[in-house]
Amino acid sequence: MSASTISGIVRSGCAVWLGLVLAVPAEAVTRYNIIELPSLYGRATRANGLNNLGQVVGQSEYNVDDYKDRPVVWQNGQVTQLPVPEWGYDFNRSGIAFDINDSGVAAGWATFGWGIGHAVTWTNGTLTDLGTIAGKGSSASAINNAGQVVGSSNFDPNPPSQYDNRVHAFLWSQGTMTDLGTLGGTNSIASDINEAGQVVGWADLPPMPGYARPIRSFFWENGTMRLLSGLPDSNGGAYAINDRGQVVGVSTGFGGDWRGHAFLWENGAAIDLSSLLPYGPIASEARAINNLGQVAGFAALPNLAGSAAFLWDGGSGYNLNELTNFPSGTSWVLRSAVAINDVGQIVARDDWTGQVFLLTPVPEPATLMLIVVCGGSVLRAARRRQHVLRMRSNFKDL
Numbered sequence: 001m002s003a004s005t006i007s008g009i010v011r012s013g014c015a016v017w018l019g020l021v022l023a024v025p026a027e028a029v030t031r032y033n034i035i036e037l038p039s040l041y042g043r044a045t046r047a048n049g050l051n052n053l054g055q056v057v058g059q060s061e062y063n064v065d066d067y068k069d070r071p072v073v074w075q076n077g078q079v080t081q082l083p084v085p086e087w088g089y090d091f092n093r094s095g096i097a098f099d100i101n102d103s104g105v106a107a108g109w110a111t112f113g114w115g116i117g118h119a120v121t122w123t124n125g126t127l128t129d130l131g132t133i134a135g136k137g138s139s140a141s142a143i144n145n146a147g148q149v150v151g152s153s154n155f156d157p158n159p160p161s162q163y164d165n166r167v168h169a170f171l172w173s174q175g176t177m178t179d180l181g182t183l184g185g186t187n188s189i190a191s192d193i194n195e196a197g198q199v200v201g202w203a204d205l206p207p208m209p210g211y212a213r214p215i216r217s218f219f220w221e222n223g224t225m226r227l228l229s230g231l232p233d234s235n236g237g238a239y240a241i242n243d244r245g246q247v248v249g250v251s252t253g254f255g256g257d258w259r260g261h262a263f264l265w266e267n268g269a270a271i272d273l274s275s276l277l278p279y280g281p282i283a284s285e286a287r288a289i290n291n292l293g294q295v296a297g298f299a300a301l302p303n304l305a306g307s308a309a310f311l312w313d314g315g316s317g318y319n320l321n322e323l324t325n326f327p328s329g330t331s332w333v334l335r336s337a338v339a340i341n342d343v344g345q346i347v348a349r350d351d352w353t354g355q356v357f358l359l360t361p362v363p364e365p366a367t368l369m370l371i372v373v374c375g376g377s378v379l380r381a382a383r384r385r386q387h388v389l390r391m392r393s394n395f396k397d398l
């Protein structure tokens with residue numbers, strides 16, 4: 001058998017096997033490499049959002065005495081402060097970045113004076129004040145790739161007191177902030193928006209005699225806010241929605257349990273993720289979901305041992321601390337996971353120490369080896385073909 005025939009068989013086999021590897025989900029559980037994202041000022045940090053390019057946004061503690069934070073973005077392991085409005089003294093200025101879209105536009109909150117904070121966006125280093133529905137304050141929670149922003153805002157232009165904290169969910173689009181209303185109560189907060197413009201969050205219901213105002217998850221679309229059906233008739237809130245319309249959050253009342261349980265909602269039905277996590281039905285929250293349906297969040301550990309970041313994928317729940325390749329000599333702990341992108345990268349935190357981390361999935365060794373071997377074979381074949389074409393060209397010129 002000639003070398004060219006063998007090479008052809010190898011290339012054909014590689015094409016078939018690569019197609020199978022890429023098309024069929026691996027049975028082995030994905031593992032993750034990890035890096036710590038640096039602090040801006042050597043103090044506590046907190047990451048909040050992640051885009052599909054691996055850019056992370058959050059906050060870094062600036063003035064520990066007054067608990068002032070500065071908005072930051074991490075890219076390629078480096079941290080950069082985002083601008084804040086100039087007013088008063090430098091140590092009074094603060095802000096937080098909560099989300100970032102794939103164009104690198106971040107959304108969050110910044111102070112504009114004593115007791116005055118507004119929803120803002122940052123585009124290429126330029127800060128934009130999104131204003132309020134009415135009243136003095138607002139804050140942005142999320143931004144989609146169309147530049148639509150959601151969050152919460154004071155809504156009463158003549159509040160009963162200067163301490164009025166009532167807020168309504170808003171949608172900001174093309175320079176206009178729209179009040180999304182409530183579920184009949186006083187307050188609502190929008191937490192996320194997908195590419196279709198669907199919004200989720202939580203809102204209180206009308207007060208019940210002898211009870212505090214119930215708080216429920218909501219789903220807003222095409223001008224209408226409705227209760228997220230299929231959940232227990234108990235307190236909770238929706239944190240995130242993907243482009244498939246799947247929603248994750250937390251709700252009490254699953255199985256009669258008063259503790260909050262992470263849930264995954266789709267098409268009117270909710271799954272109690274807490275019962276599928278490694279330690280059984282425990283207190284937990286689902287904070288993020290990507291377009292693959294992978295869910296990230298945190299869950300309480302047995303015996304009051306704190307919390308652990310979890311990943312729910314393909315019907316199973318995992319403790320991310322058991323899937324992560326920690327560098328030798330470190331004692332890092334992943335206590336919560338707050339964001340996951342479509343590449344599978346996860347932002348996790350140790351809320352006890354103020355550390356933040358970026359986890360990146362690692363290809364299976366067998367898959368990686370197959371890609372390397374087959375990729376090399378294809379590359380060598382391409383080079384040989386180029387050599388043959390050059391020789392033929394030179395022969396014609398003679």
